[in-house]
Amino acid sequence: MPVCIVVPKRRGESVRSQLLSEGILDLGHRIRAEGDNLLIPINVPSYGDFEVVEADSPAQERRPTDYREVADIPADLRDELPSSFDVIGDIALIKLPDSLMPYKCEIGRALMEVNGSIRTAFLDSGVKGEFRIRDLERIAGSGPSETVHREFGVSLRTDPSKVYFNPRLSSERARIASLVEDGETVIDMFAGVAPFGTVICRNADPGAVYSIDLNPEAERFARINAEKNHINKLFPITGDAIEVIQRLPIADRIIMNLPQTADRFLGCALGRLRIGGIAHMYKITECEGFSGFCAKLESDMAALGFGISVEASELKTYSPTMSVYSLDIRRES
Ligand SMILES: C[S@@+](CC[C@H](N)C(=O)[O-])C[C@H]1O[C@@H](n2cnc3c(N)ncnc32)[C@H](O)[C@@H]1O
Incomplete structure (x- = not known):
């Protein structure tokens, strides 16, 4: 059971944000109300003068935000997953080393799983020719490569292919x-x-x-x-x-x-x-x-x-x- 501090409700928000900024709020469990108090889970044995209890706080699901956390690929290849990729409108474009080619569709799936706004993902093999057009292969999702990208108050229709x-x-x-x-x-x-x-x-x-x-x-x-x-x-x-x-x-x-x-x-x-x-x-x-x-x-x-x-x-x-x-x-x- 997680360790919680007992905090009067009126001080709940200020204590919660202080714990968060100090990195000792236990993000894996929910905060629970009990009478006039909140039971706030922490990942240290105690905090200040607050009473400490072991409480039955339900586990809190943390949604992964990085596709590398959910991509199902062999452990020895994880370090090769690119940390960045391009998003144009609702499409993602990612460049991959040869070693990850057998897992390109799984990587596309992972990109879509953690980025809810992505409709389709493409493998990007670089720009080619005088027009500098990207060589694209769909690895997840559906629909055309044409999309609308928004930046600084404008919408830009484009098709990277x-x-x-x-x-x-x-x-x-x-x-x-x-x-x-x-x-x-x-x-x-x-x-x-x-x-x-x-x-x-x-x-x-x-x-x-x-x-x-x-x-x-x-x-x-x-x-x-x-x-x-x-x-x-x-x-x-x-x-x-x-x-x-x-x-x-x-x-x-x-x-x-x-x-x-x-x-x-x-x-x-x-x-x-x-x-x-x-x-x-x-x-x-x-x-x-x-x-x-x-x-x-x-x-x-x-x-x-x-x-x-x-x-x-x-x-x-x-x-x-x-x-x-x-x-x-x-x-x-
Ligand atoms: C690097 S892209 C830049 C596009 C744009 N400025 C942007 O930021 O998205 C270069 C563009 O120059 C065009 N291009 C290449 N040679 C050209 C030339 N001699 N005259 C006009 N356009 C040319 C290509 O078709 C390509 O669209």
Whole structure:
């Protein structure tokens, strides 16, 4: 039987939260009322001056919140279960090492068991090709891979099997939106379903946002997203950003989220950016040589006739030696 302290009801809540914060509330058993008192289970022999009793408190079921607790796989493989996975709308995407492939369906089932809002789970074998589309295989649940993802007051319709979408960039999208001043012209060169453009239009007041992508599915979803979010200043365009950008007005801000190769497009972007404007570029590169990368960027742009200043921060780890960096590049001349 669990050890309980006898606490007058009027002090029950303050004592309960104190026990919780000290880590000595016994979460495996329920709190019981008895007359004017509460019997609060603890996992230490006593607490303060409170009377201690052994009480018949019913066990309390703790719902697991981590899929790793409920996945039925061999004990020697447990350490290989990924601690994180992506959730886009009501679908989960998980990457698995080869050793866990025989258990992929059980892992999908476990993801759905502990995350009640997930309708279907996919094995994610990484992004491929120019469109950066994910290679997906259903491992649990049912229904299409098309879904609606919500972030910062917008809903974004997308299908990760047809167009790139990264739910982990939501804070970055909010940061960029917070920088946009009234009436700005914004160009997103590699826009996908226009998550940057949609978040900007709903949370700031730009003059126009042009979202370009090579993938026609990106334009289709971007148009749906503009309509569903009641936006009339977002203009999705299908095509190669290098060509399309030449036909657009000079921009105050350009977004360049193509982290493998965005730097190759920087000269072209600066040519369409006003002096004083900012290019937000994302780049995957070696952590060790990062300051050298920035210095080379400055000298390469100087050779093209552009003066720039760069403010960079590490956005997330990409591999043991590489990271994704966010670079705010101001055109000075
Ligand atoms: C990493 S994704 C970024 C999508 C979006 N910005 C986001 O955050 O979800 C890069 C996108 O650039 C597109 N892309 C690749 N090369 C391109 C090019 N030359 N011109 C326009 N879009 C391009 C791909 O189709 C892909 O949708």
